[in-house]
Amino acid sequence: MAFSRLLTVLVLIHNTRGLLGAEMRSSITGGHDAPEGRWPGMVHVNLTDGTGAKWRCSGTILDSQWILTAANCWESSRHSTPVWRRSFIAVGSYNLKKYSESYMGISTVLLHPEYRALSSGYINDIALVKLRKSVKFNQRMAQVSLPSADNTFGPSSECWIVGWVRQPGQDILQEMEISIIPHSVCYAKYPALTSDMLCVGELVTGGKDKYKVSFSSSVR
Secondary structure: OHHHHHHHHHHHHHOOOOOOOOOOOOOOOOOEEOOOOOOOOEEEEEEEEOOOOEEEEEEEEOOOOEEEEOHHHHOOOOOOOEOHHHOEEEEOOOEOOOOOOEEEOEEEEEEOOOOEEEOOEEEOOOEEEEEOOOOOOEOOEOOOOOOOOOOOOOOOOOEEEEEOOOOOOOOEOEEEEEEEEOHHHHHHHOOOOOOOEEEEEEEOOOOOOOEEEEEEEEOO
C-alpha cells in the first residue's frame, strides 16, 4: 500500500503526458523550457507495434533497471501491443531533436493490478518497466529520490509536472510548478472524489476561490 502510494505521488509530481486524472489528458501546456540537466530522472518511452505504428510516453528512473511510467501507455484497447525488440527507453533526453545519453531495451512490463480506464480518466495509472541492462548514472541520468512513507503532501508542498509538449517544433523538455489542492475544494467540483485521491491544479491569485481545479489524480 505504502509503495503504491509513493509511486503514484511520484507520477503526480513528474507526470509528463497528463494521463492520471479526470482532466489531465494532454501534454504540458503553459510550461517553460526546463534548464538542461535539472531533471536527470526523466526518460522518453518510445513504443512501436508490429505494423510500424509508433507512440510515445515518458517515465521516471526508480533505480538502475526500473522505470516508472503510465499504465495506459501499454493498454491494448488504446494501443496495439508494442513489439519490445522495436521499442526502447531513451535515457538522458532533453531536446528530442538531439541524441539522448543512452538507449535501453525493454525486458519486462508490470501494470498496476488495479489499473482501470474510465470515461473520465484513469485509476492507478502506474506501470513498472524493467530494462534489459542497467543504466550507468551520471549528471544527465540519475534515479529520483523517493519520499518516505511518513511524508505528507499538501498545498504547501512543492509540486512539478515535467515532460515534452506534443506539438510540432516543441522538442525541449518542459516544466511547470502546480499546486496540490485541498480535498474539500476539489470535492466541491468532483463529488466522485474519494479519500484515496489527490487533486492538483493551478493556484489563482485573488477571488473567492483561490484554486483553479484543473487536474485530479488517484492515490491508493
